[in-house]
Amino acid sequence: MLFRSCAIVLLAGSVLIAGCRAPGNRGAAVSRHPSQPPLAFNHSAGEGFQESDAAIAASWEKSADKNADLESLIDAHAHYAAGVVHEINLDPESALEDYYKAALLDPTNQALVLDVSQQFLQAKRPEKALELLANASTNSAASSGLFAELGFVYAKLGRTNESIAADRAAIRKDPRSLAGYQSLYLDYVSSRQISQIWSLLNEAGSVKGVNAEFLIGLAELYFNFGREQPAQKEKGNERALAALQRADKLKPSELRLQLRLADGFNALNKTDDAARIYESIVKQLPDTSPQYDSVHAKLADIYLHNHDSKRASEQLEAIVRDNPTDAQTYYLLGSIAYDGTNYTKAVEYFSNAILFNPDFEPAYYNLARAQLGVERGEDALGTLDKARRRFPQSFTGEYLSGVACSQQKDFTNALQHFTTAEVLAKNTDPQLLTDGFYFEIGAACERVADYAQAEKYFLKSLQLAPNSPETLNYLGYMWAEHDQKLDQAHDYIAKALKTEPRSAAYLDSMAWVLYKQHQPKAALDYALKAIQYSPEQDATLYDHLGDIYAALGEKDRARQAWSKSVSLETNDSVRKKLESSK
Numbered sequence: 001m002l003f004r005s006c007a008i009v010l011l012a013g014s015v016l017i018a019g020c021r022a023p024g025n026r027g028a029a030v031s032r033h034p035s036q037p038p039l040a041f042n043h044s045a046g047e048g049f050q051e052s053d054a055a056i057a058a059s060w061e062k063s064a065d066k067n068a069d070l071e072s073l074i075d076a077h078a079h080y081a082a083g084v085v086h087e088i089n090l091d092p093e094s095a096l097e098d099y100y101k102a103a104l105l106d107p108t109n110q111a112l113v114l115d116v117s118q119q120f121l122q123a124k125r126p127e128k129a130l131e132l133l134a135n136a137s138t139n140s141a142a143s144s145g146l147f148a149e150l151g152f153v154y155a156k157l158g159r160t161n162e163s164i165a166a167d168r169a170a171i172r173k174d175p176r177s178l179a180g181y182q183s184l185y186l187d188y189v190s191s192r193q194i195s196q197i198w199s200l201l202n203e204a205g206s207v208k209g210v211n212a213e214f215l216i217g218l219a220e221l222y223f224n225f226g227r228e229q230p231a232q233k234e235k236g237n238e239r240a241l242a243a244l245q246r247a248d249k250l251k252p253s254e255l256r257l258q259l260r261l262a263d264g265f266n267a268l269n270k271t272d273d274a275a276r277i278y279e280s281i282v283k284q285l286p287d288t289s290p291q292y293d294s295v296h297a298k299l300a301d302i303y304l305h306n307h308d309s310k311r312a313s314e315q316l317e318a319i320v321r322d323n324p325t326d327a328q329t330y331y332l333l334g335s336i337a338y339d340g341t342n343y344t345k346a347v348e349y350f351s352n353a354i355l356f357n358p359d360f361e362p363a364y365y366n367l368a369r370a371q372l373g374v375e376r377g378e379d380a381l382g383t384l385d386k387a388r389r390r391f392p393q394s395f396t397g398e399y400l401s402g403v404a405c406s407q408q409k410d411f412t413n414a415l416q417h418f419t420t421a422e423v424l425a426k427n428t429d430p431q432l433l434t435d436g437f438y439f440e441i442g443a444a445c446e447r448v449a450d451y452a453q454a455e456k457y458f459l460k461s462l463q464l465a466p467n468s469p470e471t472l473n474y475l476g477y478m479w480a481e482h483d484q485k486l487d488q489a490h491d492y493i494a495k496a497l498k499t500e501p502r503s504a505a506y507l508d509s510m511a512w513v514l515y516k517q518h519q520p521k522a523a524l525d526y527a528l529k530a531i532q533y534s535p536e537q538d539a540t541l542y543d544h545l546g547d548i549y550a551a552l553g554e555k556d557r558a559r560q561a562w563s564k565s566v567s568l569e570t571n572d573s574v575r576k577k578l579e580s581s582k
Contacts, residue, residue: 076105080112096120100128107136110146117149126156137166144174151183155190163187175207178217185221189228197225198232205243215247216260223267241268248273255284259291262298271302278302282318293319293326300332309336327357334366343373361387365396368404377407395424395432403440411447418444435465439474446478454478469496473506480513489513504534508541511548520551539569546577555581 083098096119103109103116113136117129133150136142147170154163164187170180181204188196204218219240226236244264252258262277278299285292296315303312313336319329334349350367353360364387371380381404384397391397402417418441425432442457458475462468476492479485493509500506507530514523527545534541546561562578565571 072105076102076109078102079105096123100132103132104135107132108139108141110136110143114146114149117153121153121156126153129153130157137169142173144170144177145179146170147173148177148179148183151180151187155183155187160187160191176210176214178204178214182217182221185225194229201225201239205239212247212250212252212257212261215243215250216252216257216264219243219247219264220260223264237268240264241270244268244270244273248277255281255291259295266298266302271305275299275302287322292322297329304336309340312336325356327353327355327360327363330356331360331363331366334363334370338366338370338373341373343370346370347374347376358390361391364391365400368400372400372404372407375407377404380404381408393420393424395421395428398424399432399437399440402444406440406444406447409447411444414444415441415448435461435468435471438464439468439471442471443474446474451478451482467495467499469499469503469506472496473503473509476513477509480509480516483516486513486517490517502533504530504538504541507533508544512544515544515548515551518551520548523548524552537564537568539565539571539574541565542568543571543574546574550577550581 079098079102083095083102086092086095086098096116099112099116099119103113107113113132117132120126120129120132130150130153133146133153136146137150147166151163151166151170154160154166164184167180167184167187170177170183173180181200184200185197188194188200201218201221204214204221207214222236222240222243226233226240229236244261247257247261252261258277258281262274262281265271265277266274278295281295282292282299285295296318300312300315300319303309303315313333316329316333316336320326320333323329330349330353334346334353337343337345337349347367347370350363350370353363354367357363364383368380368383368387371377371383381401384401384404387394387397398417398421402414402421405411405414405417418437421437422433422441425437438457438461442454442461445451445454445457455475455478458471458478461471462475465471472492473496476489476496479489480493490510490513493506493513497503497506497510507526511523511526511530514520514526524545527541527548531538531541531545542561542565546558546565549555549558549561559578559581562574562581565574566578
């Protein structure tokens with residue numbers, strides 16, 4: 001048991017030791033028990049008995065004036081003091097036995113009765129808890145909370161009818177205390193009296209003058225009911241929202257209630273209301289609060305859901321300022337930066353994620369992706385080699401290695417990695433073999449002049465994504481370049497152009513296939529548009545334009561186009577055409 005410092009108080013000629021925090025959770029009558037179904041959105045749902053040992057002492061002070069049997073009260077004090085001594089001496093069983101005797105001798109001290117009964121429950125001795133609570137319940141001043149606890153213990157012992165009776169007594173004692181409703185709710189759930197639950201919750205909802213905590217707890221009950229009974233979910237969530245809105249109007253000042261309120265709105269997808277309250281909470285929370293990171297994370301999640309990456313990043317940055325070694329948060333920041341194409345920042349964040357958690361496998365692959373985004377293929381290969389040494393061989397690692405090699409124009413090694421990735425995926429998860437994967441391996445095959453394999457992979461890609469303009473164009477251009485399947489190449493490129501009519505690459509491909517089909521006049525228009533829409537001057541576009549002009553017999557314009565091509569990029573083939581045209 002946990003011992004805290006104590007104060008000695010002289011009362012009625014006996015020694016009372018007060019201020020010792022007895023062990024155990026002094027949470028809500030319902031929510032503190034691990035066997036119950038969850039009631040809260042993210043926190044304990046009960047109103048709670050937060051009596052301290054000072055409350056136990058205060059109860060005894062009142063009892064001293066009223067209790068006719070002063071001798072019993074003195075004996076109760078003595079047993080309590082003995083319990084504290086046993087606790088100091090690290091003898092929890094003897095301490096509990098003396099606390100039990102003290103509570104039995106003075107059933108009017110409800111703070112003590114509740115505390116000791118809870119300790120018996122934690123010690124898996126519910127029959128002793130029942131003895132104390134039943135004894136205390138005969139007192140006319142017994143509280144609603146005590147009856148709710150009694151109901152819970154009856155339920156734990158399988159005595160449902162007596163549990164319901166005790167919970168009903170709790171509600172009669174104080175209709176504005178939620179503990180009785182919570183305990184009775186659990187009775188009805190465990191005994192499958194579903195028809196009784198609605199009337200109980202509506203009864204609680206009709207009580208006037210309740211505080212925000214009551215309303216938030218009621219909302220949690222409605223929400224839980226809807227979650228447990230899918231047919232009632234819509235109605236339950238509707239009532240839960242109404243209760244939360246009532247609580248919101250009361251403007252609870254306690255942070256724990258504000259947090260439960262925000263969590264409730266968040267669970268019901270009322271993210272604007274949730275964000276408003278979370279934003280207020282983060283302004284009040286000190287950096288040292290255990291809730292600090294959690295609230296910022298919830299706000300970040302809401303902002304991401306609403307596609308507000310900037311504000312999400314601000315919340316995550318607050319977390320890493322508070323906890324600069326939080327690898328998961330760096331990873332999330334990296335993902336946001338990557339999605340926003342800020343690859344330089346993404347590299348920084350993913351690198352930090354790996355620094356503070358070297359076993360964070362996905363961070364290696366996303367770091368490599370970000371490095372590829374800033375065209376640092378060699379760095380990406382280094383990152384992937386580190387991952388390969390630390391983790392089992394994976395599809396993602398091999399695929400990205402293939403992309404990195406392709407970026408380095410090392411297409412032979414790229415194919416080796418792609419082929420390994422394909423084998424791994426076929427044996428583990430064939431869904432990884434997407435149209436994009438087949439496009440990448442097809443492009444690598446084309447670059448090593450294995451056109452048959454390239455065609456096979458491009459066609460596989462088109463089976464998965466028949467309207468992919470990039471694949472349609474690449475395959476169509478490859479066929480045209482090698483004077484193969486020109487009619488089909490024309491159809492594929494036309495389909496790509498229909499999707500992106502101002503793509504310089506697709507316009508050039510159409511010009512080239514028309515040229516190959518001996519239609520230079522029709523090709524000229526596409527070649528000129530390709531140059532017009534190209535974001536930068538491209539040697540290949542001018543080379544093709546020169547060939548088209550030459551086919552039209554316009555030698556001067558052909559020379560001008562080839563000359564421009566050579567000025568942009570040295571090419572022996574184009575230079576020879578330029579020299580032979582003189």
